Amino acid sequence: MDYAEIRLSGSGGQGMGLAGRIFSESAITEGYNVCQTQSYGPEARGGASRTDIIFSCHQILFPNCRNLDVLLAMNQESSDKFSDSVREDGLILVDSTYVDQPPEGNRVYEYKLTQTSMETFKIPLAANLIALGIIAALTRYFSLESWTDAIRRTVPERFRDLNLDAFELGHREGREILHVEEGRVPVAYDRKRPVPECIKERFEDRRRASGKGGGSRKSNKRKKDSSKKKKKSGGK
Amino acid sequence: MAEKATAKPAKESPKESEQVSSVHIFPEWCKGCGICVAFCPKQVLEMGDDQKAHVAHPEKCIRCYLCARRCPDFAITVADEEGNIVREEGDHQ
Amino acid sequence: MIVPWGETRLVQGNEAVALGAVASELDLFAGYPITPSSEVAELLSRFLPQQGKKWIQMEDEIASISAIIGGSLAGARSMTATSGPGFSLMQEGLGYACMTEVPLVLVNVMRGGPSTGLPTQVAQGDVMQARWGTHGDHPVIALIPADVKECFELTIKAFNLAEEYRTPVILLSDEVIGHMRERVDFPEKEEMDLTRQPRPDVPVEWYEHYHPTATNVSPMARFGRGYRFHVTGLTHDVHGFPTRKVDEVNAKMERLKHKITRRLEDLEDNRIHGVEESDVVIFAYGSVYRSAMAARQMLAEEDGENVGVFRPVTIWPFPDKTVKELLDTKDVVLVPELNQGQIIHEVERLTVDSVRVVPLHRVDGYEITPEEIVDRIREVM
Amino acid sequence: MPAHLPYEYKYLRHKKKFPHVWCPGCGIGILMGSIIRAVDALGWKKDDVVMSSGIGCTSRMPVYVDFNTLHTTHGRALAFSTGVKLANPELQIVAVMGDGDALAIGGNHLIHTARRNLDMTAIVVNNSNYGMTGGQFSPTTPEGAKTSTTPYGMIEPTFDACDLARSAGASFVARGTVYHVMELDKFLQKAMRKKGFSLVEVLSPCPTSFGRRNKQADPVKMMESLRDGTVNTAQAKKMKPEELEGKIVRGIFHDIEKKEYLERYEELCARASETAVK
Numbered sequence: 001m002d003y004a005e006i007r008l009s010g011s012g013g014q015g016m017g018l019a020g021r022i023f024s025e026s027a028i029t030e031g032y033n034v035c036q037t038q039s040y041g042p043e044a045r046g047g048a049s050r051t052d053i054i055f056s057c058h059q060i061l062f063p064n065c066r067n068l069d070v071l072l073a074m075n076q077e078s079s080d081k082f083s084d085s086v087r088e089d090g091l092i093l094v095d096s097t098y099v100d101q102p103p104e105g106n107r108v109y110e111y112k113l114t115q116t117s118m119e120t121f122k123i124p125l126a127a128n129l130i131a132l133g134i135i136a137a138l139t140r141y142f143s144l145e146s147w148t149d150a151i152r153r154t155v156p157e158r159f160r161d162l163n164l165d166a167f168e169l170g171h172r173e174g175r176e177i178l179h180v181e182e183g184r185v186p187v188a189y190d191r192k193r194p195v196p197e198c199i200k201e202r203f204e205d206r207r208r209a210s211g212k213g214g215g216s217r218k219s220n221k222r223k224k225d226s227s228k229k230k231k232k233s234g235g236k
Numbered sequence: 237m238a239e240k241a242t243a244k245p246a247k248e249s250p251k252e253s254e255q256v257s258s259v260h261i262f263p264e265w266c267k268g269c270g271i272c273v274a275f276c277p278k279q280v281l282e283m284g285d286d287q288k289a290h291v292a293h294p295e296k297c298i299r300c301y302l303c304a305r306r307c308p309d310f311a312i313t314v315a316d317e318e319g320n321i322v323r324e325e326g327d328h329q
Numbered sequence: 330m331i332v333p334w335g336e337t338r339l340v341q342g343n344e345a346v347a348l349g350a351v352a353s354e355l356d357l358f359a360g361y362p363i364t365p366s367s368e369v370a371e372l373l374s375r376f377l378p379q380q381g382k383k384w385i386q387m388e389d390e391i392a393s394i395s396a397i398i399g400g401s402l403a404g405a406r407s408m409t410a411t412s413g414p415g416f417s418l419m420q421e422g423l424g425y426a427c428m429t430e431v432p433l434v435l436v437n438v439m440r441g442g443p444s445t446g447l448p449t450q451v452a453q454g455d456v457m458q459a460r461w462g463t464h465g466d467h468p469v470i471a472l473i474p475a476d477v478k479e480c481f482e483l484t485i486k487a488f489n490l491a492e493e494y495r496t497p498v499i500l501l502s503d504e505v506i507g508h509m510r511e512r513v514d515f516p517e518k519e520e521m522d523l524t525r526q527p528r529p530d531v532p533v534e535w536y537e538h539y540h541p542t543a544t545n546v547s548p549m550a551r552f553g554r555g556y557r558f559h560v561t562g563l564t565h566d567v568h569g570f571p572t573r574k575v576d577e578v579n580a581k582m583e584r585l586k587h588k589i590t591r592r593l594e595d596l597e598d599n600r601i602h603g604v605e606e607s608d609v610v611i612f613a614y615g616s617v618y619r620s621a622m623a624a625r626q627m628l629a630e631e632d633g634e635n636v637g638v639f640r641p642v643t644i645w646p647f648p649d650k651t652v653k654e655l656l657d658t659k660d661v662v663l664v665p666e667l668n669q670g671q672i673i674h675e676v677e678r679l680t681v682d683s684v685r686v687v688p689l690h691r692v693d694g695y696e697i698t699p700e701e702i703v704d705r706i707r708e709v710m
Numbered sequence: 711m712p713a714h715l716p717y718e719y720k721y722l723r724h725k726k727k728f729p730h731v732w733c734p735g736c737g738i739g740i741l742m743g744s745i746i747r748a749v750d751a752l753g754w755k756k757d758d759v760v761m762s763s764g765i766g767c768t769s770r771m772p773v774y775v776d777f778n779t780l781h782t783t784h785g786r787a788l789a790f791s792t793g794v795k796l797a798n799p800e801l802q803i804v805a806v807m808g809d810g811d812a813l814a815i816g817g818n819h820l821i822h823t824a825r826r827n828l829d830m831t832a833i834v835v836n837n838s839n840y841g842m843t844g845g846q847f848s849p850t851t852p853e854g855a856k857t858s859t860t861p862y863g864m865i866e867p868t869f870d871a872c873d874l875a876r877s878a879g880a881s882f883v884a885r886g887t888v889y890h891v892m893e894l895d896k897f898l899q900k901a902m903r904k905k906g907f908s909l910v911e912v913l914s915p916c917p918t919s920f921g922r923r924n925k926q927a928d929p930v931k932m933m934e935s936l937r938d939g940t941v942n943t944a945q946a947k948k949m950k951p952e953e954l955e956g957k958i959v960r961g962i963f964h965d966i967e968k969k970e971y972l973e974r975y976e977e978l979c980a981r982a983s984e985t986a987v988k
Contacts, residue, residue, distance in 0.1 A: 264729070265728055265729045266729075267729060267733075267734035267735075268734060269734040269735035269917075269929040269930075270735070270928070270929060270930050271735060271929055271930060271933055274930040274933070274934075275889075275930075275933065302891070302892075304716065305740070305743060305744070305747075305891040305892070305895075306740055306888070306889070306891050306933075307739075307740070307743075308732060308734075308735065308736055308737060308738070308739030308740050308888075309728075309729045309730065309739055310716045310718060310719070310722070310728070310739070310743065311729070312716070313716045313717075
């Protein structure tokens, strides 16, 4: 791969900037030229925010993406706005926690990124790293070491393990999708497959070890009664 | 920021449990900050799975208006006995 | 070790400016928060205290430029960083620094204007302000980076020029360059010119703060080192004392002018690509230069056309001679700018009527794309 | 349309995009409701009200309210408002500013507008940092606090906006918080009713820029520290100095009758017209 354009889009506070930096750091470790730009409004939370990354073997001239090899859309607005600037064989990953109508395209993947992050790691903020893991596996850009190295270099110490786990979860999911697509694994692929136990256990052990066991204020929430379920039920 | 959709929010979620209640939460505007839930003197409100506030125990509401006035996003309204929205010292216009 | 000499790093434009300042042994930073330049101040608030150097956030931009002029006079290599609205507030101070020949570096990360404008988006609307923003005739040196590595290198160059010419030097970055992250292969420390200007070594009685010399620049003393000189914004004589005598006023004004006009070749710094051989040239600066080079590549590949690109890195003083020499014989000169036409007037001034100077403007906060340049070139070809 | 409208709704500009720009748990939206209720209680007509602001998170308030609204340059809300008041003294002016906007870049205009005792209400939202530009420290950032420009802790002493306004000449000075919202409603009504320069400092949480860097990322935690970290003037009187240590006092600190600037100006015009007649 000697030239690629990637766009990570969502709303303020969903970690598109951090994910972008990890992406760029991985590219650098493998010797690519990299150029990352951001576009956002006044809102630190909510509002639209996107990060463009271009990596190439040659000098990068124009810094903004124009036809995307990869699009990550964390909400419906980003999905609608950017899906038609994705190339023919480009890859689109949407967070189906928020995206109800995914875009057309021959490589469109839906995954409940934020919901999985909530269920596995008790906070929504690891969704961006799960997404990176999926993208890393599907695109096979850079080696696993380059990715994990970049995460260690970019993420503050206290969030390092969480982000590495989220990335690994995503990478595992991505490999799963890849195997199914390439027909290597006959097992019927069920999008609502539970999160692999080993990752959940390891996360729980570390939480107990750090004395944070038990629910935090956010998690003693009311069980949703069926009448409140969203009109469209889960993944397609 | 762009002059986007009008301030009139599109749809409101079904709310059988809030029918009799005088507290009404408007999910499209609620940002899930948790202030109303934390400081309601009667624990009428709770955070839902959707990270939004919900009326959990409408019968306990004493209509102190604190949730409505402390909501940074105007997402809560409190009605009086007859169910309409009235200021404390009588209606102006 | 703050500056990663000789290493490869992913670096943001504003970060590269901060690193360039540290590399230039910055002693004092005084600034005020403003999008999109705050990262420069934020990073230096971490770096400078580690070196025992001074960093302060002033109450506003007027205070910031005032503080660094004071700092420079008292012996500190000083810098501030701001954006459009702050740059406007700093104009009076900038003029003062020009008049009193105080070296300092002023980084202006341009954003959509005028007024509050588009704080998080790109523009090049302050280019003429950098030249004529403050009142009265005055010398100006302004450099414009087009990538993150240049943010590092041109900050170092700005410090050197400021001391060499005893004048403020403006680094005109913009929101795209400032916020962009790129891979940067840092030079070795030895490759960088970190020379310092000599301090005066004449006996105290002989010292003239504005001593006439061939280069119109004389070694400058600093407060507290025995010379006890006077500084005023009033027009002044060689000693710095106010004067209204015609010959002394003229001497001062000529000195301010000639210290730049006599050394235009030294100050000139252009990137010229295929201009001699082409009839159509794109004249672009700053982040738009990147779009121009991409367009040049597309035109070569798709149309087999050689379209030249002329890019001034030193925008002020403007490279009059070279622009005239190279562009006077061209059919078309396209001047794409992220404003409604500013530098285009300089190009028009320097080229004969036979040269068709074509504008291409964009002021909606987004970059001019290579396609837009290619389309316009094809229209005029 | 929500079946039940917040009654502040008729003072909001319906074409503006809600939910508004401020972060979850930011107190500026609470203050906006409080100002609207005060305008409503005072019976001011929408056409008579001018809301001005400088630059920053707080400055994004005027765009949402259905008054004459003026979003000016950084720190200059009171200077712009002076011109508005001189041109049309009938207009009721409420200037909303952040702590940096009012006390750093706007400090000079604050003390001179107060000195003149020009009839308007200045509201300083104190959330201890510059939120809009990403969390730099401001003149009210507490000592030792972490911000994006004090990675090693804030060293600069702060000053008290209320003392500053009072000594500069304001005729009404008060401090409230967005937690004590009923009390805040009262302070604002009194301040806005006052003929002369009124200043109200409003302590407000900033979870995203300030809270996150100071172990208070959760809006509820920040509101709790407003509740537990402040006392009203009555309580303060009964507390020993060491009890008051670290507490911030809420209340009306200054409320005097003082000739308003435009009254002085009318007298001046009267003098001037006498000379003209002779």
